[in-house]
Structures are given as structure tokens and as C-alpha cells.
Amino acid sequence: MRRVKRFAVMAVSAMLVSLVIPAGALAGGERHRLEFGSRPPMTDVKMKNVDGDSISISDVSGGRGTLVIFSCNACPWVKAWENRIAELGNTYSERGVGVIVINANDPDQVAEDRYEVMQERAQEKEFRFPYVVDSTSRVAAAFGATRTPEIFLFDGELRLVYHGAIDDNAKEPDKVESHYLREALEALLAGKPIEVRQTKALGCSIKFRNQA
Amino acid sequence: MLACALALALAGCAGSEALEGGSDPPSGGKGSGLAAPVVLPATGPQILEAVRSPGARAVLVNVWATWCLPCREEFPDLVRLRREYAGRGLRLILVSGDFESELAEVQRFLEEEGVDFPSYIKTGKDMEFIEALHPEWSGALPATFIYDRKGTLRHFWQEKATYARFEKKVVELLEESPPRRGRGHGSKEGS
Secondary structure, eight states: OHHHHHHHHHHHHHHHHTTBOOGGGSTTOOOOOOOTTOOOSSTTOOEEETTSOEEOHHHHOOSSEEEEEEEOSSOHHHHHHHHHHHHHHHHHHTTTEEEEEEEOOOTTTOGGGSHHHHHHHHHHTTOOSOEEEOTTSHHHHHHTOOEESEEEEEOTTSOEEEEEOSOSOSSOGGGOSOOHHHHHHHHHHHTOOOSOOBOOOOEEEOOOOTTO | OHHHHHHHHHIIIIIHHHHHTOOOOOOOOTTOOOSOOOEEEEOHHHHHHHHHSTTOSEEEEEEEOTTOHHHHHHHHHHHHHHHHHGGGTEEEEEEEOSOGGGHHHHHHHHHHTTOOSOEEEEOSOHHHHHHHHOTTOOSEESEEEEEETTSOEEEEESSOOOHHHHHHHHHHHHTSOOOOTTTOTTOOOOO
16 A cells, blocks of 8 residues: 555656756755765764764764764754654664764754753753764755754665655654654664665754855 | 635635736735634645646745744745735745644734735645655755746745845746747747
């Protein structure tokens, strides 16, 4: 049934593409996008964690995979998914996946996204993985991240294997039909191909600092 | 059925104004105390049906949310744009990306901003909605899509914009000549 629905979505999308012109011809449509199979950029940039230490993506990379989540404190979609972010992060970091959550938002634009609130949130939600500040927003820009939350999952050789959303229902966890990220993580750990590599969800735009 | 309702709703507002070269919509203004604005649930394909409903020279679709600060910041410019250009053929389609359970908050915001014409709230799965509007849209808000009179997407961005940017892109399309009868099929419009 899910395959049928997915096919239907693809068919509708294909029909609708005839109504659009190529993205390249559209101003401001898309930032740089990380392609599947690419390595994560800026892996050695040190970012301040909620515990005060400075760590990089390289520091947390796991032998079985690395999960990078662009997130923040203020976005309602992040808040809706936050318990799932904590559960997935804690579960899979214990199973050998490196996990790092990155806040690239400019707190001058959204005060709730400041460092002190990150510390409170990480404690409240019992994050057992780093929640760090991308203090220039350049890491997010290099990933081509545009929204929060946005997921980038890399395999054990640091190749991008999944990009997109956590699941298909932010608001109602009990009504999730497709657990995109969990299924991708399970496939990765089982050494199987990831069936759905690219997903999307509405989210808050990242509040980039001006120099990013 | 819903698609028809959407098209009719639009034909009854921006569309008819465009056809008739209508004047400004009746302005409730901020905090006017008029009835709550009409907000219809719509999927991505239903929004595109509304885009293709005849009568507009340019159609601007803006996907926003009440809690989205940049959306709120650019919103008055969109309402102003409609006020200035609906009479010349602009159709403004506002689509809230809020959770449907937040409908009352959406209506409150629309009323505060003086929106006295029907608008929409996304329904259904995010991914289907996003892919329907544009395959390159990541889902970030705000997002703006501008279509020409034939319903072809001409401009798309997923960031806040200024009034000048909205106006420039819309006016370009409003000033384009309609395709000549019998020769227009498949012809490429200038950009």
C-alpha cells in the first residue's frame, strides 16, 4: 500500500513538473545541495557543545555511521519532533552511530535560539549526544541545509546515504506511517540499501547569520 | 469537489477582481472586528488547481505559518501587493503551513493583517504538498512561487523577500503580452 502511495506521489509530481521551468532558471530557489555519496563538509570545524567543550563532526563520527541534525530551540516543528530526536539520537549513538545536533540559527534574530536555552533543552530532553552551536552558520550553509529539523545521515565511510525528514507526521507521533529516519538507520546498521533516501517536511527556515 | 470549491472561492475574489479590473478588496483593516477570515484546507495539487483557475495575469503563492518570524515580517507586504495589483490581474494565494489544529490562531493572524479574502491551510502529508509545489523546495518557510497567466512557474524562492522583490517579479508578469491566439501553444514566454 505504501508503495502504491509513493508511486502516486511520484506520478503526480511528474505531471506537475510539466508546469514548472527548471530550478536553475528560478531565482533564489535553492542553496548548494549535498549530493548522495558526498562526504560531509567542514568536518573539522570546532563548535561549542552545551557542555562547554568544542567538538567537530569528525570528533563524533561513528564507525557505523554519522547522523547530523540541523535543529534549534524555537521552531515549532523541532519542538514537535524533539522527543523523537532525543530518542533516536540516544538509541543509535549507543549502537555505534555518531550523532551531532547543530544549531546554526542566529540568536540575534530569534532569542530563543541562544546557547543558554540550548543547554536547558538538552538537559530537559536528556540528550546523550552533542548539541552544538554553528556560530557562523557556515557549516549549515556548506551542507546546503535550509530548515530545521533537517537530517543528514552518512554511512561508515562518511558517504551521504539519507537526507530529509525524521518521519511523516510531526504533530502526531502516534499517527506516523513512515518512520523515514529510523528505517534508514536500521537499514544502514543491517548493511542493507536504504529504500527511501530523500524525504521532505515543512520546517522553519534556518536563520543564517549575514556572513554565512 | 474541494478543488472546485477552491477555484470558485478564488473566482469569487481575486480572480473576479482581476477580470473586472476591480478596485481594492473591501478592507477590514487591522483589528476591524469583521467575521473570521475563510481558511480552506488544501493539498498541493488543489493549490495548483487554484493557480490555474482562469482570470489572472500573475499568481503569487506564499506558504507561511503563524510562528514563522520571517513569514510574519513579509506578510504585510504581500497584503499590500495584492491591494496594489489585484486590479491589474494579480491573484494572491496564501497557504498556511500551520498544523490544522492551529486554525484559530491562523484566522486570528489573518484578521490582524486585514486579510478579508479566502486563503488556505495545508492538509495532507508534507512531502506530497512540497513535491506538488516544486521538486526543489526543501520545505523551508516562507516559500514564494510566482506563476504567469498560463500557470507556468516563473519564480520560486524559499526565504523572506522585500516588497520591492515581490513587486518587480509580479509587475514583469503583469506587463507581459498575452500569447497570440493560434500561435501560443507551446511557445516560450520571455523571462
